Amino acid sequence: MSAEPTVRTDAFTFYALATLSFVESSVPEFVSTLNVMYADDPEMRDWLRETWLREEIEHGRLARTYIARTWPEFDWQPAYEAFLVRYKPLCDVEYMRPSLALEALSRCVIETETAMIYRCLEAEMTDPELKAMMRKLSSEEVGHYRYFRKTFDRYNAAERHGVIRRLHTIVKRSEMVRDEDISIAFEPLSDAAFWRGPKPFKEMTWQEFLDVSGDMMKRRMPVEAATRMMFKPLETGVWWRDKPTRALLSFMVKRQYPQLAGSDA
Template identity: 30%
Template sequence: MKSASQPASQSYQRVAFYRLTILSFLECMTPAFVQNLARLYHDDEALRSWLWNTWHAEEVGHGNWIRSYIRQTWPNFDWDSAYVEFATQFALRLPQEEKPLSAAKESLARCGMEAQASIVYRSLAENVDDARLADLLKRIADDHLRHFNVFRRAYERYNQQESLSVWQRVSILVERTRKLQRVDLALAFNAIHTHWHGAMPFSALAPKDYYRLSTRALYQNLVREETRHLLGKFFHLESWAQRQAYKFTSWRLAQSALGA
């Protein structure tokens, strides 16, 4: 990645900073979900063990790795204080925003989030100049792809009893990404703007401008291709109705990933 001090790359550096910081916040919030998920999967000891010993550790590890990079690249940003503000507000709204889902529905929702995370990290890795950062982002993307496959297997198991309709699948996948954009990103922006030692090295971004700058054409082919590959696992594509649902859901998650 180019130095944050180079004027020619300031716009790109600004978007990269926001994307990396938001990702680090969300990764570090994983412990807030593990206990509820372990309770939901009460009948699957192996899955509960994976949640505590692998998913929890790797997600928080991702957040800590990105935090270290942010500290080195933008030393005037007080990541710790910003994260405390974000995490505090996140915890306050969590009981209101999180509605209990069935095991199959929650597994599917988690598949959508893991797919989206893998897409975001892979698109970032393809478009940074820092080889060390690109390698880190690719490894994180691979981790999220493995997590996706674990939650997919959980979904397939629990859906044998629940038999979610195609429209339920679309609604679950799309609604979780809407919630991320509606609440989590707004909280992150509020925290980011108020925790600098001195002036920000670039002008502050409003969420709508962040979305616009994040959806450049250079991301779109990769994002759409991977989104369709992952989501195709949840629809029977020989059915016309399910093909249309699949196309819509792929498009919606791709657009959300580009703005995440």
């Protein structure tokens, strides 16, 4: 099936698919790090290898295949290698969260954000093939979220991190998704060295890409699902029902996630 002709000239679709293809394809780097961290947890290691790794690699492959067909002049492999040079050191164990519960929590943040980005892209895309791809990706990210959420609960029963620590972990990891993961993936995309001919669209700067993505997220964000997934791990016992606490958290959270403004976080 060939892509719609309009997709080829749409810069935003290219940058969105290429950044996701890089970040998804780099998952083996994280699996080795997480295997070291969760060395005493064979069930987790099995799941990482048999489910998580397989599905994330497939996400990268699907996006890459679409890119190769739609923008054949883009040299994916060397551009990906340029991304890995900068990204790989950040996958090291020293950059992970300081405990097994908090690392699982930060994975919940990444899975939530990727699920939501894919839900928004599904709504935004006009090509039925891309829509179907985004639907598959977002539903699998929700599955990953569920597993990491269970892992967080399991470890936090012993580690007992309070709500401020949890919120801090959520906010910090969320900033990294935008400021590190996606921005590093964006960097090589416009580099002429990775194009075998002129680009069929007008290049976007990082700021332009952020503006267009932010606008899309505002219009398309499935607020209820995002709120539920992102903040569920903050719930602990009775205090959660306490109104002033909820109001304070809601304020902090909405400052961090303006897309959720208007929701009942």
